[in-house]
Amino acid sequence: MSGGDPIVIVGAGPAGVSAARTLVAAGHKPVLIDEGMFPGGQIFRSPPAPLRRSDRDLYGFDAGRACRMRDQFAAILPSIAYHAETLIWGVEPRVLHLARRNEVMRQPWGRLIVATGAMDRIVPIKGWTAPGVFTLGGAQIALKAQASTIGHDVIFMGSGPLLYLVAYQYARAGARVVAVLESGRPLRHVSALPGLMAGGRMFAKGLYYMAWLRTHGVPIKTGVEPLEVLKASDGRVAGLLYRQSKTETTLSCDALAIGFGLTAETQLADLLGVDFRFDEQHRQWLPVTDGDGRSSVEGIYLAGDGLAIRGSEVAAMTGELAAMAILADAGRADASRAARLRRGIERMDRFRRSLNVVFPFPRQLAADLPNETVICRCEGLTAHTLRDAVAASAECDINRIKAFTRLGMGRCQGRICGLAAAELIAAKGSVHISEVGRLRGQAPIKPLMLSTLAGGAHDGL
Template sequence: MTRTVIVGAGPAGIRAAQTLVEHGLRPVLLDEAARAGGQIYRRPPANFERPAEALYGTEAGRAKAVHAAIDGIADRIDYRPGSLVWNAQAGSLDVLDTATSTSRAVPYDRLIVATGATDRVLPVPGWTLPGTYSLGGSQVALKFQGCTIGRQVVFMGSGPLLYLVAYQYAKAGAQVVAVLDTATLADQAAASPRLLTKPATLAKGLYYLGWLRTHGVALHRGVRPVRVLGSDRVTGVVFHDGQSERTLSCDAVGFGHALRSETQLADLLGCRFAFSPVQRAHLPERDAAGRSSVEGVYLAGDGAGIQGADAAEWAGERAALALLQDEGMTVDPGRVSLLENRLSRIGVFRRGLERAFPFPEDWAAQAPDELVVCRCENITAGELRATVRDTGADEMNRLKALSRIGMGRCQGRMCGVAAAELLAHAAGVPIAQVGRLRGQAPIKPIPLGLSAGPEAAA
């Protein structure tokens, strides 16, 4: 019998598992979290009492549907929560059981990679202060731990997640001091034709904006974050509003510039990558069905390119159908066509979002030399510029070897975007030309005293 494994139990992984079950397969579903749902629909502990409407806001219905989907197939899949995939080889994954700190090999014949996304971080001076969180980390605190990151919170950066998190915090009763968006109103107006291809999604975004305004949250567009203030912890933020610097008092900051795909596993599996100008990143290649360049490996959801939760569900189902087709099983061609059409149309909306919330391409030019870029290795922007100047480095892995950027615990997951921007600016080359940090095991931190567990047959 074919050993089928899915990595990731967010919207893409759950819909993939559901589709495989409906066609008689019993997949292994590896989930780093304690409960299925992913980041966007992260489930709180079982004894958590706040209703879904309070946790997910307008996304409560979708969240409950995804949770119901995984609950409905629980007895027909091999679900393994607390399972961190930290390495991959041909036909086998190395998986850490976080409860026991043991690692075991999980073999597979066909693999669906649905690893999701994480925050795209562009640091500012003071971002290492206690009380500074990524937007995703702010969400985790609220959804899983039932707390806010502070009493008076400023959210800054750009992207739809910025307003969603601010709305969720304010809805939960937190004091949101302000939302600082680097995008301008003109950016968002220019994106309107493409955003109107998904009017319901656009309406939700406008609802968040309207709700925040009517509840007294200050919204500032076209700003440039300057620094986070404080000594022992956050006491405020400084931003430039286009005319002068302004200061806001707060005790916590959530920040980020949209999301970046978690591609390290696809890299270790040998998938071919290509640069995406829309997402300003190198991404693993896949066809319309989700097949990667490696036979038997399928890519779904934000881990292969940021498209959003709805698209992740469709992509997870489509990848599962591709897997079934490759196994010689009959699938509904009408459903295949519908999913591919939906995914094709979402690309137009996605380009609209990138226009509405453009990446701040002048960030590298504005970053001061003393700015810490890599927290793991305490590497500054000035050190990276000096490395480029002194050695002529113009490629990310060369810069890594010479400066240690990306050699810390996060393996470049947090600092890689900023380092690439600094390298491209210092070397005077396009961002696509500097390449990407090659994936290295372990993908995420694992215990030093890791011991081997029993082999697990999938």
């Protein structure tokens, strides 16, 4: 370890906690930094004490895993330096720039594990900026962290396992789930069944959620194309217009949750200078690592959904494997345990690859967005603005389009709009999406108050 600087882990979800446990067991005292109030990541997000509910109510079939992770974290807490509600907003060589409670700090590192997790993948819909429209993840956070639903009559629109999970959770919580509208056609992909079977319990849970919704009277529609979010006189969401098999239908609601799978949170990895590759199945640029999590930059390791979307169980395995890679690089390898983890990851990768076939990202939906649809809500940019920029400049590089239009220059730094915008740019320019590139990471990664920066930084937490 260089100069005695600590091993730092970014992210206290399943990957980060698993990495911390492995390092503690080997005699290290890692620094664990997380934006959340409590450990657990998005999947095991905990509410404040006054809103605490049973693990079964919060996590359903994953209650046992949530409880075990909480106990495991409590066991290692005396042996780690844990810093919650701490934002990493920038980097320099071997140093992270942090912000917490209106002060900024510098955290040196000798080895670094980046386990930043995932966020919702969005395809904008005409009218989606109306109050009452949430991402699937946002709807789930409201339920888990605040014990509240986003509305009484809720439509769930999108694709992928999270769509059915959150709809199920809302129905169990007492909301009226108006409908689950799936953009794909899962039942058409029978050839993916052997790979799905490799998911075992995870596959069974997904089938259960679908069956439960159907038996409780929740309509599930597939092959749906969302057309427009309808608004009430006060501007709030009032319904959704969609097309299925050439027939247009309107459903009324007071809240809408949308999401088309998940996307890896890669901004920190980008700032750290690791190599990226274009992943055709995910249709996203992802960090390059070896089989154990080592990146192209010495001393930087990646784990969890911030490396690739593979779910919380694989995230925990990759966190342990990244920690073991650090130990192996210091001459303390456990080859047999590492081999078992790799086999487990490969088995679950078969499942995830099949899921991506069954629930593909609706790239054509993003490419064909109506001109008046707002793509970048931070800057108020429409599909028409982006298409005009491509036509006028003959440029398809997304960073050039950013320079012309301010795409991705707002508070989200392109995390929400970037992938959909790339599909639209590729379609307009008649190029493969890999030629569009990716929005370069910029500091601050997330919004930071100037008054916080003005206070100056000190070393350590």
